[in-house]
Amino acid sequence: MKQKDYDLLQATIQQGVDALGEYFREQVGKKIHLIESDGIEDYPERGIPAASAMRLLLQKMPSFTDEQYFFSDRSRTLVLKVSLRDEGRQLYVCISDVNAKEIRSVMGAVEPARTALAYILRNRIEVARGVEERTDAVLTNAFGGSSRQFVEACEKSGLHLDADRKYSVMLVDLGQDPTESTTVDFRASLMWLDRKAEGADFYPLIWRDRYLAILSGIVPRTGSCREEDQPAWTDLIRGWRQEFSASRKLTVSIGIGEVHPLAELFRSYEEARIALAYGMTKGERGFIRWSRNLGVIRAIFAQGMDEAIAFYRDTLGRIADHETDSDLRTTLRVLLETNFNFKLTAERLFVHTNTVRYRYERISQLIDGKNISADMRINLYAALRVGEILREIDVLAPGYVGLATRSNIAQNHS
Numbered sequence: 424m425k426q427k428d429y430d431l432l433q434a435t436i437q438q439g440v441d442a443l444g445e446y447f448r449e450q451v452g453k454k455i456h457l458i459e460s461d462g463i464e465d466y467p468e469r470g471i472p473a474a475s476a477m478r479l480l481l482q483k484m485p486s487f488t489d490e491q492y493f494f495s496d497r498s499r500t501l502v503l504k505v506s507l508r509d510e511g512r513q514l515y516v517c518i519s520d521v522n523a524k525e526i527r528s529v530m531g532a533v534e535p536a537r538t539a540l541a542y543i544l545r546n547r548i549e550v551a552r553g554v555e556e557r558t559d560a561v562l563t564n565a566f567g568g569s570s571r572q573f574v575e576a577c578e579k580s581g582l583h584l585d586a587d588r589k590y591s592v593m594l595v596d597l598g599q600d601p602t603e604s605t606t607v608d609f610r611a612s613l614m615w616l617d618r619k620a621e622g623a624d625f626y627p628l629i630w631r632d633r634y635l636a637i638l639s640g641i642v643p644r645t646g647s648c649r650e651e652d653q654p655a656w657t658d659l660i661r662g663w664r665q666e667f668s669a670s671r672k673l674t675v676s677i678g679i680g681e682v683h684p685l686a687e688l689f690r691s692y693e694e695a696r697i698a699l700a701y702g703m704t705k706g707e708r709g710f711i712r713w714s715r716n717l718g719v720i721r722a723i724f725a726q727g728m729d730e731a732i733a734f735y736r737d738t739l740g741r742i743a744d745h746e747t748d749s750d751l752r753t754t755l756r757v758l759l760e761t762n763f764n765f766k767l768t769a770e771r772l773f774v775h776t777n778t779v780r781y782r783y784e785r786i787s788q789l790i791d792g793k794n795i796s797a798d799m800r801i802n803l804y805a806a807l808r809v810g811e812i813l814r815e816i817d818v819l820a821p822g823y824v825g826l827a828t829r830s831n832i833a834q835n836h837s
């Protein structure tokens with residue numbers, strides 16, 4: 424290692440990335456950004472997504488080795504990189520306002536900093552890995568309902584949440600499997616929204632492949648379930664969903680839980696899951712659903728998950744989980760939606776009217792042995808919706824319970 428390289432490495436170890444920034448200002452004299460391969464900027468800003476134009480340039484440029492460079496003559500940006508092959512990660516040095524004639528001299532000035540740049544990248548990876556592990560543990564603790572040490576764990580993990588404030592959870596479905604760039608864009612766009620929102624804070628997170636944000640300073644008006652009566656920041660979330668969906672060609676759906684003390688954040692997370700599942704099971708896409716707007720479904724789940732399961736099974740009886748009864752549940756739901764119009768139900772299900780009549784008789788027998796009264800209909804429809812939501816959030820396992828009779832077994836082995 425050359426003496427200049429060594430001195431710069433030592434300065435970086437002692438002073439951090441600022442030592443590299445000072446070196447670049449003296450030797451290059453141009454605006455420089457250090458950006459990791461996941462789109463997070465290390466210099467001059469730290470730990471936030473880089474500007475969208477710069478991230479787009481990095482995404483679209485061709486691949487090249489550490490000994491090569493990429494030059495965008497349109498934006499006059501020179502890009503060099505340092506790679507850690509064992510980690511599969513790169514740190515890009517993006518230098519603005521470069522003329523083509525200056526490329527060699529700029530590369531020569533950057534060359535002594537390569538070892539220090541590799542040190543910065545490895546250090547960032549190790550720090551990020553530690554933060555990610557601690558954050559995952561904290562969120563597992565929070566959303567698992569174990570609140571005793573949650574507030575203290577937040578402080579230790581670097582998740583700066585105030586025990587004296589109240590929070591809600593926004594759960595986001597992107598409509599398709601996300602790419603690495605989508606993940607960065609998700610965090611970046613909500614960070615910018617956080618800067619725009621007066622009196623409200625957004626903490627974008629990804630936990631167990633779920634995209635969410637912890638929201639603070641966002642308190643709906645008590646007693647109002649109408650979206651138009653929600654506070655002005657609602658427009659921020661709606662605008663973010665529309666812009667993010669359009670720019671990334673996604674269909675973004677959102678469920679938002681109610682506001683709770685930090686120690687009870689798991690309640691808002693469960694409410695957000697239910698709100699999101701409520702829309703998804705209705706076949707909706709590209710929506711914003713608030714937990715407080717779910718009517719009777721909200722009241723049922725407010726009693727707890729065990730009570731919701733009990734309501735589902737007690738109300739639907741033997742058609743709740745058993746073999747062949749998914750057709751009966753579907754038929755019952757459509758019958759309820761059509762006010763028990765057999766002809767219209769048959770048309771929607773693409774079956775004969777007599778088939779609907781037979782299924783109705785079977786449903787009546789399995790529920791309580793008599794015709795379904797008007798008083799039963801509200802509970803039956805609510806139970807069907809609760810069951811759909813429970814399956815969507817993986818509380819009820821998909822599938823059914825079958826009857827293993829000797830005749831069935833003999834047929835299967837014949």
